[in-house]
Each structure stands twice: as C-alpha cells, then as structure tokens.
Amino acid sequence: MPNVSPVKWHLAHTTWFFETFLLRPRMGGYRVYDASFEYLFNSYYNGISEQFPRHQRSLLSRPSLAEIYQYRAHVDDSVKHLLGEADNQIATILRLGLNHEQQHQELMLMDLKYNFSCNPLYPAFCDTPSIDSKTIAAVRGSVEVPSGIYEIGASPENTRFCFDNETPQHKIFLEGFKLDQYLVTNAEYLTFLEDGGYEPADLWLSDGWSWVQQQPAEKRAPLYWQQLDGRWFEFSLYGLNPLNLSQPLCHINYYEADAYARWSGCRLPTEQEWEVATALCAPAAPTIPSWGLHPSVSSGEDIVVNVAADQATDPAPVLHQLLNHLWQWTSSAYAAYPGFNPLSGVLGEYNGKFMVNQMVLRGGCCITPEGHTRSTYRNFYYPQERWQFSGIRLARNLT
C-alpha cells in the first residue's frame, strides 16, 4: 500500500520537520545533520526539495534505525538550546512541529497495523486488555439542531492551537437536522452486510460501486474483518480476535459509510452540521475512554453510564464518542473556508494543497494523542481510503 511508511521513516520525518522549519531558519549556526536526509525524509513539501518516492520508503535499508536515533538526538539537543531564546515565531513553529509529530504518532500505529495485517502470522502489537463489554446495549438516540445562522471554524486568537484550514471563523446558514448520539456499531454494520449491503448497486455511489466491484468477494467488508469458518474476526493491534459486536464500527471508507447511511434511511452529516451539533451538545465533561490503541479498549463502564443517562428523561441529550473513539466521515468535500489564507511560505503546503478530491472526517480517535484534536479539527482522506480509524455517525433531516 503506497500510503504506508515504515515506523523508522516517521521518526526521521518528524525530526526533519523540526530541522527544516525550526532549526535551519531560526537557529544561528545550526549544523545540518546530513544534507542527503532532505531528499529522503521530506514528505511532500515541493517548496523545499524533491522527495524520495513514497512507495519506495520501505526499501530504505539505510540509514539504519540506530543512525536515525542519532539524528533525533542531534535535533533534540538543538531544539532544547533554542528554547532558551524562544520568541513568538519560534513558539508558533514549535507548536506546529509538536502537533505534526502527534499526527505522525497516529500514522505510525495506522501503518504498523496495516503492515501487520498483511502478514499471515497476524502478529499482535500488544496484549488484549480484558474488559467486560457484555452490558453494553445499542442506543440510537439523537440530538436535534434547529435551522439558523451559526458560526463555525477556529480563531487563532481564542485557541491554544489550530491548523490554518480551520480558519477563518465564518457564518453559515443551516437547515435543521438530527445527529445520532452514538457511532454505528459492528453489530449494526454486520446486519447491513448480511442483508446483502455490498450487492445492490442502488445503495452505492457510482464510484463506490466501481470500488466494490474491484474488490474480491472476501474484501467486501470493513478493512480488517475476515470470515473464518463462518465466523467473523477482526484484526487489530491485539492480533486477530473474534469480532466484538458492541464496539463501534471501524475502518470503512467513504463509499461504505455513504452506502450504510442510505441503507439505514439516514445520511452522513456535513462537517458544518457536525461542528455545530458538537458545540451545542457535547457533554460538559467529555467521556474519555481509558486511553488505548483501538476502539475496543474503551472501558465498558464508561459507555454504560452514558446509556443510563440517555434512558433517563434527558432534557438535554448529549453527543457521545466525539473526540477519542473514531474519526467520523462527513459528506463534505474538503475545501477552503470562505476567506481562507494558508500559512505563508512553504508551510502553506501543509494543508491547503490537498483541498480537492478528499472528504472531511471530524472528531478524533482512540490512537489520536490526547489533547491533539478539537471540535473544529478537520481531518481528510480520499473516499476510498480506510486504513485510518474511521467510523460512522448518522444524520437525518427534520421533516
């Protein structure tokens, strides 16, 4: 898979990011560790240099891991020295570099999971936690948002940190809508699948149907699902285990999310709807799962509590599983906000040049570093991609 890079490469790349955007322009007398690393570890910044082809990264047996650790130590030392004399500009780039590194921490686990899944040995990255999830019930409550003018987007002045693509804050008009409180579960998607969800073309977008037809029969299921002797299993960072029906559905692409929504008589929310609803209906204290590597690590207790709250006559229903369970597909193509200005210089390539052909996901997921994401955060992937931790939250029109 061309998108997947070795763990070693991620470490070198995030190190290169600090060297290129922080140390070289801002630290007098900084000595570049190895000039040839620019070509190897530049991901996509055309304003800096050409890049080593992405799909060949796994062939780089040199530099060795040991040498990349040395590179990292060299850069870490320099950053520490620079911290003593940090001004506002340095702080801004440093913060960007740290957020960038957090994104790659998530990517590392995504890539490692994909790589392990291709290995017929199905290696486990870590032990499976023993959690009791028997008491979890499917709950399909929803929150309702009335028509009106709302303001969305982030304002750098009012935020600890945001990416340029979240700006500027701006007004929108929204028709009223409903948004589900919970993510779609494995059990629900299995019903869709067993109902022949991958068969009738009329459930699918045209490009989605082309994608389905290119898949061999056994791949017409979420990315890491597989059926052995009639029983469903799911590969995760815990290895290959029986599918946990009560967990949120994970690793579907946009086409699958859209087909599921159509099958269920609903639709996906726009990113504007998702953000407005989250601003209005997020729980006061966010329900944080015991942090882990996979949706299945969210503790059963946490969810049971929410269920109980919902089943009570809830005067103000809240949205659950927002920022730390799974990224949630929206029906919005990734595009510039009105008045958008990318960061100046090469860092403008960070987000802006991807504003075509991709779809926005909102939220965050169980392998997103804690504190990295927020309600205005805009993640984006191509509609056919599904190795990210992606799930579904359904929306509906008011009638």
Next chain:
Amino acid sequence: MPNVSPVKWHLAHTTWFFETFLLRPRMGGYRVYDASFEYLFNSYYNGISEQFPRHQRSLLSRPSLAEIYQYRAHVDDSVKHLLGEADNQIATILRLGLNHEQQHQELMLMDLKYNFSCNPLYPAFCDTPSIDSKTIAAVRGSVEVPSGIYEIGASPENTRFCFDNETPQHKIFLEGFKLDQYLVTNAEYLTFLEDGGYEPADLWLSDGWSWVQQQPAEKRAPLYWQQLDGRWFEFSLYGLNPLNLSQPLCHINYYEADAYARWSGCRLPTEQEWEVATALCAPAAPTIPSWGLHPSVSSGEDIVVNVAADQATDPAPVLHQLLNHLWQWTSSAYAAYPGFNPLSGVLGEYNGKFMVNQMVLRGGCCITPEGHTRSTYRNFYYPQERWQFSGIRLARNLT
C-alpha cells in the same frame, strides 16, 4: 479515451432511453425492438441491467448505422402514438428524455472533436466562419455581491424543467465577493503559460501537480493547443487553426483552472456565488452569440457592444458570456443540496449517484442546444477532465 463514445452509439443510447423509461412502462403493447440492445446501449443504469463496457463501445461494428436508424424510426413512431394519450407522468418523462437527448447532442460534438483531434489528418467537421474579431479588447470588470442570506436552487413548480439535482430551493449565507464580467481569454492564459505556469508546484493543488507531472511537456497546455515551429495552434471542429487570442480560453481541467486563478491572485467562485451573482447581474436580454460549434463562432459585434457598455460608467454592471459560451469551473464539489431527494426508481441514478469526486461547472456552452441550460443548472466533471467546453470566470473576496 474511455469517456468518448462513437456518434452512432449516442444515437442508439438516446433512443434506448425513450424505449426504456417511456415506452416500455407506459405504452400498452409496445414491442421491444431488439432485447439485446438493452445491454449494448444502457449507459449506466444498474437498476435496469448490466452494461456493455464503456471503453469497448468503439469496437461495436454491429449493429450497423443503418440498423440504428431503423431502431430510431421504430421508437419515434411509438412515441408519436403515445403522444395522443399523454398524461402528466408521460409528459414528465418525455421532457426528461428530450433534455437527456440534448445533453447527448453536446456530448456527440465533444466526442467527435476529441476523436478527430487524435487523427493526425486533423479533419475539420465544418468550415471556419469568417468573422472579424480584431476589435475585441480584454476587459476585466467585475460585479460585486454583498454578504447576506440568499436562496438558490430550482423549484419544479416554477420552472419549465429542471433536473433533480437542482432541488430543493434552499437558503444559504454568503460572504460578499466579486465576480468577473468576462471569461478568461486565450491571451491571458498564454501569459500564464509563458510565465512558466505549469512549472512551480506551489501554484498547483497536490493532485493537480501529480497530473502535470504525468503529462509529457507538450501536453502542458489546454487540451487542443499545440505548438508548431514556435507558433500556437488550436484544434477545433474547424480543424487546426492558429490560436485566436481574443477568444475565451477553453478545454482546461479543474487543476488548470485553479492554478490559473491562484497565479492571477484570484480564485474560482463557488457554485453558490455563481448562481447568486447570475440572478442579480445577468443582462435583461441575454447576449446570445450566433449559435455555433465553438467559442470562436460568437460574433465579434456582440462582444464589442458589451465592451462599450462596460466602459461607460455603468451603474449596474452585468455578467456576460453566461449560458452559451463555455461551462465555467466552480470550486464546489458536486454534492446533494440540503433536503435533496433523487427521482424515484431507476431514474434516481440519473444524477444522484455521481455526487462524489466531481466538481460543479455552471453556465452552458456554444455547443449546448439552445434553451437547454439555465442559471440553476449544475453540470459536473472529474477534476482532471477537459474534453468538455470548459472555461474560467474569476472571483475575489471583498477586503
């Protein structure tokens, strides 16, 4: 090119459309002409049947053209009989069939142009009209639209005809913007090209840059342009002729339109902006060029008149070249309007299933049958496509 079909196929397909959606369900005792045509001439309606592969259409040496004319006569006769007993439902489908046929009239000329352009003989489809376009000057005036809530989209009740994707009418909030009165000309795009517009990656979206790099050097220009001995020529339905600098630029894809806009310090309009501005600033009597096969047939006089009007102190500037010159790329991904419901049944596949990965173009073009298009009309193509008659109208933020 897989998108291009033979002229003969278009004729058979539009005939099949009437047979399938009008005669078979609505005319008692209708005799299907040849059951095997369903597989051959169904374009993409999965709800009807499987389809003969699109890229193999040019291999169908049978049925012969003579037989397809017989097919057409058979269907035409039946439609005439049905007209005597037409009710509202029949009228609705008939109207859809006629609009569908108009779309294929445009496609036939697009496809024929592409096919001829691949032939080293550069055949001309028709003679070049002799027009005097020397007096045309480049004019870059713009109209300004203030912030506010607007209503866009079509309401079937108030319109002679509209496609389902134009509905429902709905409210939007728009930030104020400016929109150019005229389309970008060949002269202007040539300046971009000669300024090295296809070279620096930072003018291009990431996917656009990938597209540029896949093109051989001589293809880094609008689709039908070519340079011979240092001089630019353009292939059109009139054959290969020297590039007419004063005509609107044609046959660029979304990536090129977006890069040009960035280079010029502007941007493309959203489809909402285009529609609102058109509603506000269209000329009372639309400037219709003498209808022809190519932008270059628009009569010089027509444009000269407009120029004169603009240069006068115009209290209410108008938008020109709206519906019958060139389709105009917008920055909007093709998506459902809030509350969108596709047509019921198989005809729901007409528009709805394409609502991903494509970009909206607005307006109409010189080979669009007269009366076919309107200000709410939503055309859509993939961002890399450029064999349609596509041009650029620039927009800007207010500051």
Next chain:
Amino acid sequence: MPNVSPVKWHLAHTTWFFETFLLRPRMGGYRVYDASFEYLFNSYYNGISEQFPRHQRSLLSRPSLAEIYQYRAHVDDSVKHLLGEADNQIATILRLGLNHEQQHQELMLMDLKYNFSCNPLYPAFCDTPSIDSKTIAAVRGSVEVPSGIYEIGASPENTRFCFDNETPQHKIFLEGFKLDQYLVTNAEYLTFLEDGGYEPADLWLSDGWSWVQQQPAEKRAPLYWQQLDGRWFEFSLYGLNPLNLSQPLCHINYYEADAYARWSGCRLPTEQEWEVATALCAPAAPTIPSWGLHPSVSSGEDIVVNVAADQATDPAPVLHQLLNHLWQWTSSAYAAYPGFNPLSGVLGEYNGKFMVNQMVLRGGCCITPEGHTRSTYRNFYYPQERWQFSGIRLARNLT
C-alpha cells in the same frame, strides 16, 4: 485487444506497402497519394517513419473507406503501369508484396472474428455450410523418423518464393522421434478440460500458470469456446454454434498446447522435427479441404478417406492436415537460422527483428490463402496469443 486492426486499416496498409517499397523507389515520377498516410498505415517499419499507435487504429474514423478504395485504385493503376517494365528486382518486391497481402488476408479474418466475438450480438460473417461429419473417428496414428543428420530450410534458388527467415538451408542432427498423423480434436481437448486440465499447476509452465490465474474461470478454455447452460458452444465466422467434437482443436495458446501435451504424456515437436517429418511423410497429393473460413468447413469426406487409408495396413503412413487446416505450435523459440542474413535495407525489419520471445508455428490454416504456405514456412506468435488459427500436433521420443 491491441493486436486487432479494422479491416479498412489492413486494406490501406497493404496498399501502402506497395507504394512504399515498390512504387516510390522503383517508379520514376510516381506521385504519392497522401503523404500523411505514411504515418497512419506504416505498421512497424522504423526505418521508414514513426507509426500511428497500433491500439488506436480502431479510432481512425478518417480517411473513410471510400477514400481508401480511391487510394487502392491509385496504387493499383501505378503497379499495372510498372509491370510493363518489370525487371528482376521489381518482380522480387512485387512477389514479396503479394505474399505480404496474403498474410493480411488471413489477418483480416482473424481480426474480424475477434471483433465479432466481443459483440454480444455474435454476428455471423457467413452462413454455416451443411456438412455431415458424423462418420469421422478419432485416429491417433503416428509416423516415425529415425536419428540422423537432416537438412532443413529453404534455398531461394530452388523455390518460387520464400521469406528470409527460412534461409539458409542448413544441416541439423536430430534424435529419432514420432509425430502424430492428425491434429488434436475438440473432443480430446474437452477430455483434458473436464479432467481439470486448467487446475493443477504442475501441468503448466510457470508463465503459463500465471496466465491461467489471470483468466476468469469462464475463460479457462479455448478462446472462442463458451459454456451455456452446461453445453459447449464455439464462436466462429459462422456465428455461435454448438461445439463440433470431431473437428481439430483451434485457438489455444502455446501454454495451453504445452499443458495439453504434458497431460497426454507427449510433447510438442520442435520446428526442425516438424519440417523433417513433413518432408519425409507428406502425402504425394496433399489433402486439400474445400477451402473455407474455418476448420469446420473441411469436408467430412476428405477426412474419412484418410481414416480409411490409415486403418489399412499402411506400409508408409503419411501426415495429414498439414498446410490448410491449422497452424501447429512447435516447442521452438523463433530464432535466426545459422548464417541467417535478413533482407537488406528496411525490408530487413520484415522478419528478423521479431526473433525473441515468440514461438514458431508450422503448417498453415484454413483461412490462409491457397498456395501461400509451404513446409519450410515459419509463422510465429507470442506464447500467450491465440486469436490466430492455432492447433496441436503431438510428438514423442522413441523408446
């Protein structure tokens, strides 16, 4: 299929061959019909010019068929004039041009058959002859050739015509072998197929097995066979008809021929073996089928007679079905004979440059123009190709 050209193209190409290699260099004052045809109708002669891409030939809607007929008339007229003054060199090139045209007469029917076979209407090119083939029995007699030194190849002096690749005559040493008198029949191949011949990898060459695995299940059969409701049909120039079991097997590629031979405990002959056996064991008067378009047209009578002859105690068994039934795969890669010299000049490209990656077929087939082929004739195709009229004659080692 990139190998297949429209009938119209073949006509123009063979015309171009006479114009390029005969009229232009040999006829004073010859006027080239249209200089642009050189690029369009040059098949593969790099020494003449670049070529229009082969796989796009079907897109050439211009020049029209009518114009190509005019081109042909123009060239025919000039050739007739030249005949009055023909010297030896002119005669040599004319003879080559005529043999070249005969090859394209065969190719036209091959290509037309393939094109029609892709059309779900399964058009018939001509009516099926009514022949009674019920009395034909499978006969598997063989001829035996002892070890020794033999001479193979053609000598231009002793032949009315031969291609350069048949020269020079040269000595070889052969181990003794047996060669079957008759070609493998459809019935025999069907037994192989129903025995699971396409399943076990160990019957197949490694590249052949890759080819099998790339075929969908329904294509794991000779090219024009298909199974409908459990019954086998074969598409031919007579349309789609039930498989005639007693006819020779046709349209298999080298991998299939080799796997069948292995399954049957035999092997394919080398081209040297085929030629030596033919020289020794051809019937005095060759058994010519009533000439036709397909193996199935060979008259039953003809074959019955041979069967009778074999079943008699035949002191000198003969080889049947040699030159006018089907081309016969050999196990010899197409290569230069010792001392081979290609024709001088551009015509040296005719045969020599293909001497890698292809396999030799010997004999001739039912659509080969009468008199075109001979026992030294070397036909060649890539091992995966099977749209030519190819069959199998088995060989065996002695002891």
Next chain:
Amino acid sequence: MPNVSPVKWHLAHTTWFFETFLLRPRMGGYRVYDASFEYLFNSYYNGISEQFPRHQRSLLSRPSLAEIYQYRAHVDDSVKHLLGEADNQIATILRLGLNHEQQHQELMLMDLKYNFSCNPLYPAFCDTPSIDSKTIAAVRGSVEVPSGIYEIGASPENTRFCFDNETPQHKIFLEGFKLDQYLVTNAEYLTFLEDGGYEPADLWLSDGWSWVQQQPAEKRAPLYWQQLDGRWFEFSLYGLNPLNLSQPLCHINYYEADAYARWSGCRLPTEQEWEVATALCAPAAPTIPSWGLHPSVSSGEDIVVNVAADQATDPAPVLHQLLNHLWQWTSSAYAAYPGFNPLSGVLGEYNGKFMVNQMVLRGGCCITPEGHTRSTYRNFYYPQERWQFSGIRLARNLT
C-alpha cells in the same frame, strides 16, 4: 523491483528448502519449526503450497531476523543428525540443497546491490580494493571451432553434481564459428553508447526497441551506470565510483547485448557454441581472479598475463573469463534438451517449468560461490532483466 527479496528472506527460504525436501520426507520424527513458514518462505513450488506474493516479501517485518536465525539453527541441528544415517537419496537431496543455497548466496548479493542502488545515499557494502589496472589493454582475439557433430550436456554419472536441465548429454551438429577470447569491456560499450547505440531502431530487436523507449533517457545505459556532470560512474558493492573502462561490461540485458553485437558486426553465440568452444579451448588451469564481489576485483596481473600470452604467436588460443567473471548472454532461448526428464515429484519444478520466454546465460560470475558452476551449467533470465551479473562474449560466422 518485484524480483528482489530481502537478505533475511533468502536465509529463511534456503532453510525452508532443507526442511521441506530433506527433513520432512526423510527424517523420522522431525518437528516442523513453524507451519506458517511454508506459505511465507516457499518461493515457487506449487506442488507444496501456495506462496506469499513475491513483491510483498519486503513488507514482512515479522518473523524478525533473530527468529529466522533460530529457525536456521533448528534445521541445521536436524540436518547434522540426519547426516549420520545418510543414504544415497539423502546425499542427492543434500547436494541439491547445497547448490540451491549457493544460488541464493549469489542472489543475496544481487538483491542487496539493487536495493542499495535505489538508495540515494549509495551505501557501500564493503571497501574498494586498491588494484592497479592501468596496464590492461583491450584484446580482441578469438578462437575458431570447425563444423561438425559435437556432444554437449552433462551426464550425472560422470559429474560430481549437475542440475536436471543440463541433461541428457546429446549430439548436435554445429556450423563452424569464432568465439572471442575476452568479454566486452566498459570502454567498448561506452563507444557503442556514445555512437548513439540506443537511438537507431534498426540495431534493436522489436521488443528491445520497445524496452528502450520505455526507459527515460538517463536509463539508456547499463543498469548501474550514471552520468554526473558529464562523467560516468558505476554503482557497485563498493559504492559509487568512476567507471573503470578496462573492466568487463556488466549488467546489460539481452536486448542490449544483442544490439551491441549487431552494432559491432558480430552476434551472440548460441549456448551450444559456447559449450563446445569452452570444452575445446578452456585453459588447462582456469584463470581464477582473486575472488571478490564484482568484476572490478579481478586482479590486473591475471589479465595482463593472458594478454601477453595472446600477443605471442599462440598455437592454441584459449578462452578467458569463463566461469568466474560474468554470466554471458547466449542467443539461445531456454528450452528442454532432447530427451529431457525433469526430476521426479515437486523438485521437478526446480528448472523445467521455466522453459519458455527466458534466454540462457553461460559461465558464472565473480559473486558465484567458487566451485558452483561448470561448462555445462545453464543459467536463465528474461531478456529484459539485468540485475544479474551479465556480460557479453561475441561470436562470428566463419567466412
């Protein structure tokens, strides 16, 4: 490059070979180390099991190198135990396994070289030896072999070891020919290249010319050559160094070898010619270079001595650089010898199933383990492949 496997994989595969073909069938009570390794480390034996896709081998981050060493120790121990009770059959398979391992020792270095060459750091595998090659002169003497019947091939009874594809010994008739005493040098090939050898189509086989046109301009040179600032360099296991003109040319494919031979007015020898000449004209004591990793390590002294011998009036000229410099392309397609019988059982897949589409190379090379090769040895590669250590020895017809 799909052909290239990680070093770790080679070690596991050769270990698996012993386990599969020696220990499992021959050692009572042998415990398979890990059943899942069969799928991972089976290269191409369909008779054993399906295989993990070749091009994904580099993605196997598990089992780790440490675990593969354990696997090796486990198998080595068992083999040692088995040696005590070895009968003839065990000895035969053991010998095959050792020869197989030697082939992979060569492959490891080939693959490692290719992998390093794709790394812009151009890592060196080992230090460059300091040799003085200034005194080497180009010598183009040849040996002459008269027409006659010869015997080639190996007889297992008379040989310590041979592969099945070298058998049976058999008679051939050869026309007389000349064969060069030395391999083509870098200097000679550079002359070809600078003479525009990659440009005129008429020097190339048709498939070779297609290959040339698919190469970007800078790749139209031997595999590891590159031009920097107008100067030629060659990448080798010693890293990137200036091209040594006096060394034998290495890493060209069949098409390049054939084009070079044509350009030089010669041809490539057949494999029969190569073997016969070697039997007749090999030096009594083979000239063994100080063994190394690359042609450039052959000591200058060795060659100088030969040159001197040649320049003397040599009554019986000898062939040099036969078995331990470079593999030498022949014009023979890889095919079965008359009467060939592959090994019985699954080991029959070792050589026989590759007998189509590949060309024979003879000799051996500087990274071939000492003693592994011999004059009857048949190596084979596809004509476009050139990552093996391949060179050119020219042949000529007499007269």
